[in-house]
Amino acid sequence: MSQTPPPVNSFAQMQAGRPTGPLVQGYEVIIGFETHTQLTTQSKIFSRASTAFGAEPNTQASAVDFALPGALPVMNKGAVQRAIEFGLAVNAHIAESSVFARKNYFYPDLPKGYQISQFEIPVVQGGIVEFFLGDEKKSVRLVRAHLEEDAGKSLHEDFIGQSGIDLNRAGTPLLEIVTEPDMRSSAEAVAYAKELHKIVTWIGICDGNMQEGSFRCDANVSVRKPGAELGTRREIKNLNSFKFMQQAIDYEVRWQIEQIEDGHAIQQATVLFDPDTGETRSMRTKEDAADYRYFPDPDLPPLVISREWVERTRADMSELPRVMAARFVADYGLPEYDAGQLTQNKATAAYFEAVATASKQAKLASNWVMGELSRRLNSEEKSIEASAVGADQLAKLVDRIADGTISNNAAKQVFDALWTGEGQDVDAVIEAKGLKQMSDTGELEKIIDEVLAANTKNVDEVRAGNAKAFNALVGQAMKATKGKANPTQVNELLKKKLG
Ligand code: ADP
Ligand code: MG
Numbered sequence: 001m002s003q004t005p006p007p008v009n010s011f012a013q014m015q016a017g018r019p020t021g022p023l024v025q026g027y028e029v030i031i032g033f034e035t036h037t038q039l040t041t042q043s044k045i046f047s048r049a050s051t052a053f054g055a056e057p058n059t060q061a062s063a064v065d066f067a068l069p070g071a072l073p074v075m076n077k078g079a080v081q082r083a084i085e086f087g088l089a090v091n092a093h094i095a096e097s098s099v100f101a102r103k104n105y106f107y108p109d110l111p112k113g114y115q116i117s118q119f120e121i122p123v124v125q126g127g128i129v130e131f132f133l134g135d136e137k138k139s140v141r142l143v144r145a146h147l148e149e150d151a152g153k154s155l156h157e158d159f160i161g162q163s164g165i166d167l168n169r170a171g172t173p174l175l176e177i178v179t180e181p182d183m184r185s186s187a188e189a190v191a192y193a194k195e196l197h198k199i200v201t202w203i204g205i206c207d208g209n210m211q212e213g214s215f216r217c218d219a220n221v222s223v224r225k226p227g228a229e230l231g232t233r234r235e236i237k238n239l240n241s242f243k244f245m246q247q248a249i250d251y252e253v254r255w256q257i258e259q260i261e262d263g264h265a266i267q268q269a270t271v272l273f274d275p276d277t278g279e280t281r282s283m284r285t286k287e288d289a290a291d292y293r294y295f296p297d298p299d300l301p302p303l304v305i306s307r308e309w310v311e312r313t314r315a316d317m318s319e320l321p322r323v324m325a326a327r328f329v330a331d332y333g334l335p336e337y338d339a340g341q342l343t344q345n346k347a348t349a350a351y352f353e354a355v356a357t358a359s360k361q362a363k364l365a366s367n368w369v370m371g372e373l374s375r376r377l378n379s380e381e382k383s384i385e386a387s388a389v390g391a392d393q394l395a396k397l398v399d400r401i402a403d404g405t406i407s408n409n410a411a412k413q414v415f416d417a418l419w420t421g422e423g424q425d426v427d428a429v430i431e432a433k434g435l436k437q438m439s440d441t442g443e444l445e446k447i448i449d450e451v452l453a454a455n456t457k458n459v460d461e462v463r464a465g466n467a468k469a470f471n472a473l474v475g476q477a478m479k480a481t482k483g484k485a486n487p488t489q490v491n492e493l494l495k496k497k498l499g
Contacts, residue, residue, distance in 0.1 A: 021184020046073030092127030122146035332362035358395035
C-alpha cells in the first residue's frame with residue numbers, strides 16, 4: 001500500500017468549506033507552515049555524535065556525519081520515541097511502517113549529496129492543532145510530520161575572506177511538521193506557531209530555543225480573490241522569531257498584492273526575510289519534488305512501530321496543555337482565557353494549581369499569578385521556578401484577601417515585602433506593617449462622622465444628587481483610615497448616613 005503525499009494542486013480541494021479569512025485590499029491570505037523542530041536526543045539521528053549546541057566546529061561529527069565511504073546510518077530510537085509522542089499530542093496516526101528516503105541535492109554543508117528524510121510514507125500522518133486567536137477558536141490541520149536529519153552549516157569569515165563548513169549540526173534529528181494551507185492571516189500564523197511551540201516544549205521533544213535554531217518555521221504564503229483558486233505560493237524560509245514571522249508575512253502579502261495589481265504573475269520561489277530592511281527577497285526559484293530524485297534509502301530498513309510501543313507511550317504521557325486548560329475551566333470555573341494563559345508552560349500551571357488548591361480561591365489565584373506575579377517575573381526576567389514568592393505564601397495572601405483581612409492594595413504591599421525579602425510570612429508582614437483592614441464598625445463610623453463634618457460642601461452636593469461628590473467622600477474616608485477600611489463597608493456606611 002503506497003500512501004503518496006498529496007500533490008500540490010489537491011490542497012485546493014482540501015480548502016473547500018473553510019471559512020474566508022479577513023481580506024487585505026480585497027485579497028484573501030493563505031498560509032501553510034513547515035516547521036523544523038530539533039529533537040532533544042543526546043546523540044544524532046543516525047550516529048552517536050553529540051547534538052549539544054555551540055561546540056568547536058567539527059568536534060561533534062562522526063564518520064557518518066562526515067559521510068566517509070562505508071559509514072552506515074543507525075536509527076536513534078529516541079528520535080522515533082519523540083515522533084510518536086508528537087503524533088499522540090496532536091491526535092495523528094502513527095504509521096505502522098514508514099520509510100526513509102534520500103533527498104538528493106548538492107550543497108557544501110551536505111557531504112553525502114543527499115539528506116535522509118521521509119517522503120512517501122512519513123511516521124506521523126494527519127493531526128490537528130487547536131488554539132485561540134483572541135477569543136476565536138481556530139484549528140489547523142496537519143498533513144504530516146516526518147523524521148529527517150539536519151544539514152551542517154557554512155561559516156563565512158568575512159574578515160579573512162574564507163568560508164568553512166561546520167558539520168556539528170549535520171545529523172541532528174529533526175521532526176518536520178507540515179500543515180494544510182489553513183491559516184488566513186499573519187496573526188493566525190503566529191498564534192499557530194506559538195501553540196506548536198508550546199506543544200513541543202511541553203512534551204519535551206524540543207527545547208524550543210529559537211535563537212539557536214531549535215524551532216525554525218517556513219511560511220508558505222499566497223493570496224487570492226475570495227472564492228478563486230489557490231494562488232501561487234512563495235515560501236519564506238527559517239523564521240526564528242515570532243516578531244519577524246509576523247513582519248515577514250505582512251511584507252510578503254503586500255508585495256504579492258502589489259505584483260498582481262501591477263499585472264505580474266507570482267513565481268513560485270523560496271525567499272528570505274531580512275530583519276534589517278523588513279523585506280523578503282528571492283533566494284532561488286522553487287524546486288519541485290521531482291528535482292530531488294527521492295528514492296527509498298537502501299541503508300535503512302522501514303521504520304516499524306508496534307502498537308504496544310504507541311500505547312505504552314500514550315500511557316506514559318503527561319496531561320497535554322489543551323486538556324489541562326479544559327480541566328482548569330471545568331474544575332476551577334476559570335474563564336477560557338485564564339486557563340490558556342496559565343497553561344503556557346508546565347511550571348506556571350503547577351504553580352497556579354498549588355495556589356488554587358491551597359487557597360480554594362481559583363479566580364483570585366489566577367489573577368495574582370497572571371497579574372502581579374508575572375509582572376514581577378517579567379521585569380526581572382525570571383522564570384516562575386525562580387519566583388521569590390512561593391506558591392504557599394501566595395495562597396496565604398489570596399486567603400487573606402478573600403477573608404477580608406487585607407484589601408487588594410494592602411496585599412500588593414505584602415507581596416512586595418515578600419518579593420524583596422523584607423518579610424517571609426504573609427501574616428507577619430500584615431502585622432508588622434499594620435495593614436489589617438478595619439473591621440471594627442464603631443471605629444469606622446466615628447471616622448466617617450468626622451469626614452462628613454469636615455466636608456459639608458460635598459455632603460450638600462451629594463444630597464443634590466452629585467455622584468462625583470459621593471466618590472470624593474469615599475476617598476476622604478479611605479484616606480482618613482490610611483487605606484485600612486474595607487471600601488465596600490465605607491460605601492455602605494456613607495450611603496446609610498447620607499440617607
Ligand atoms: P514542499 O514542496 O515545500 O515540500 P508541499 O507542497 O508539501 O511542499 O507544501 C508545503 C507547504 O505549503 C504546506 O504547508 C502547504 O500547506 C503549503 N501550501 C501549499 N499550497 C499553498 C498555497 N497555494 N498557498 C499557501 N500555502 C500553500
Ligand atoms: Mg517546503
